[in-house]
Amino acid sequence: xxxxxxxxxxxFSEQELKIRQSRATAMAWVLAALVLLFFxxxxxxxxxxxxxxxx
Amino acid sequence: MMNDQAQTSxxxxxxxxxxxxxxxxxxxxxxxxxxxxxxxxLVGMLxxxxxxxxxxxxxxxxxxxxxxxxxxxxxxxxxxxIDQIMxxxxxxxxxxxxxxxxxxxxxxxxxxxxxxxxxxxxxxxFAAGFLAFTIFFYVVVYSMYLKRSTPQxxxxxxxxxxxxxxxxxxxxxxxxxxxxxxxxGIIFLWTPPHFWALALVKSDDYARxxxxxxxxxxxxxxxxxxxxxxxxxxxxxxxxxxxLGFGGLAYGLTALITGALLLACAVRVYSMREGALANRxxxxxxxxxxxYLFLLFAVLLVERLMQLNGLPFIAWPDMLSLKGML
Numbered sequence: 520x521x522x523x524x525x526x527x528x529x530x531f532s533e534q535e536l537k538i539r540q541s542r543a544t545a546m547a548w549v550l551a552a553l554v555l556l557f558f559x560x561x562x563x564x565x566x567x568x569x570x571x572x573x574x
Numbered sequence: 575m576m577n578d579q580a581q582t583s584x585x586x587x588x589x590x591x592x593x594x595x596x597x598x599x600x601x602x603x604x605x606x607x608x609x610x611x612x613x614x615x616l617v618g619m620l621x622x623x624x625x626x627x628x629x630x631x632x633x634x635x636x637x638x639x640x641x642x643x644x645x646x647x648x649x650x651x652x653x654x655x656i657d658q659i660m661x662x663x664x665x666x667x668x669x670x671x672x673x674x675x676x677x678x679x680x681x682x683x684x685x686x687x688x689x690x691x692x693x694x695x696x697x698x699x700f701a702a703g704f705l706a707f708t709i710f711f712y713v714v715v716y717s718m719y720l721k722r723s724t725p726q727x728x729x730x731x732x733x734x735x736x737x738x739x740x741x742x743x744x745x746x747x748x749x750x751x752x753x754x755x756x757x758x759g760i761i762f763l764w765t766p767p768h769f770w771a772l773a774l775v776k777s778d779d780y781a782r783x784x785x786x787x788x789x790x791x792x793x794x795x796x797x798x799x800x801x802x803x804x805x806x807x808x809x810x811x812x813x814x815x816x817x818l819g820f821g822g823l824a825y826g827l828t829a830l831i832t833g834a835l836l837l838a839c840a841v842r843v844y845s846m847r848e849g850a851l852a853n854r855x856x857x858x859x860x861x862x863x864x865x866y867l868f869l870l871f872a873v874l875l876v877e878r879l880m881q882l883n884g885l886p887f888i889a890w891p892d893m894l895s896l897k898g899m900l
Contacts, residue, residue: 531591535591535593536591538591538592538593538594538595539591539592541595541596542592542594542595542596542599544596545596546596556633556636559629560629560630560633560696563627563629563630564630564696
């Protein structure tokens with residue numbers, strides 16, 4: 520079997536990596552905020568029933 | 575450093591990391607339009623006869639705002655060909671080369687889907703469907719069809735910007751009432767004179783890209799007349815919230831005073847037609863029209879908040895009221 524031809528790994532500049540990092544950080548914050556929002560809305564919608572579950 | 579890299583890497587490698595920052599993606603959402611949407615949707619929400627839980631209200635507003643932002647993003651995706659030619663829009667993220675069209679399309683579609691789903695799950699599916707329709711109307715009906723085919727583009731397309739108070743109300747109650755149609759009417763009638771004032775000054779831009787804005791097709795004088803006519807209809811219409819009882823005395827007086835000033839702006843635009851002064855009065859009209867709409871909704875909001883907190887609400891005099899007639 521032929522050995523697959525390896526492509527050279529892309530090389531990124533510091534600037535490109537910095538932009539990607541900042542975008543990923545922003546995305547992480549947005550996702551964390553969404554998780555928190557969904558959690559709080561669930562509590563608000565369920566009210567006291569949030570603890571009412573079969574054991 | 576980035577330039578060195580761009581010269582040595584292959585096109586495939588260059589495409590791996592987008593040069594768009596989080597700020598560029600945020601700019602795709604048209605934040606200024608989004609803030610107006612949040613504001614008007616909040617007023618619609620508070621007009622509801624039933625109180626909304628602050629957390630649910632906040633989440634619903636967020637979903638409506640993201641939906642509006644998504645439609646702005648999809649509008650920039652569709653219009654990127656003309657945006658790069660027009661001076662007003664050439665610095666937007668896509669024409670400036672910071673975000674690709676594909677990225678904008680994906681971003682807009684994902685946000686549209688999320689905003690509609692979130693509004694549906696958090697509030698009700700009528701409001702979510704209305705938000706989905708608004709996004710469709712702005713992107714497909716206005717951006718893809720009306721904008722490049724008729725000088726009435728901004729008149730009909732303006733409906734998209736007028737829906738948020740209705741969506742806000744629907745998010746709380748699951749239905750619509752007459753009050754929300756009045757708020758819709760105010761924004762709907764406000765949009766053409768507001769936008770045509772700007773289009774008068776930027777008509778060369780629109781002519782260059784072949785967008786049939788009214789000043790390009792019918793000429794500046796016909797546009798000035800239309801601005802005046804729409805303002806003449808808008809100013810008394812904007813007093814209706816007081817006459818119908820959901821706006822108080824403060825709102826009515828604000829609508830009358832700022833309406834008179836807006837009308838004065840429109841008369842100046844109509845009468846001053848030559849040179850730099852003509853452009854200046856048109857931009858004054860454009861700027862004041864933003865303040866006008868902001869003040870109307872701000873006073874309505876303050877009055878409603880006072881009412882909800884048990885503070886005195888000074889109603890419009892009964893003898894001038896239309897309550898019970900409609």
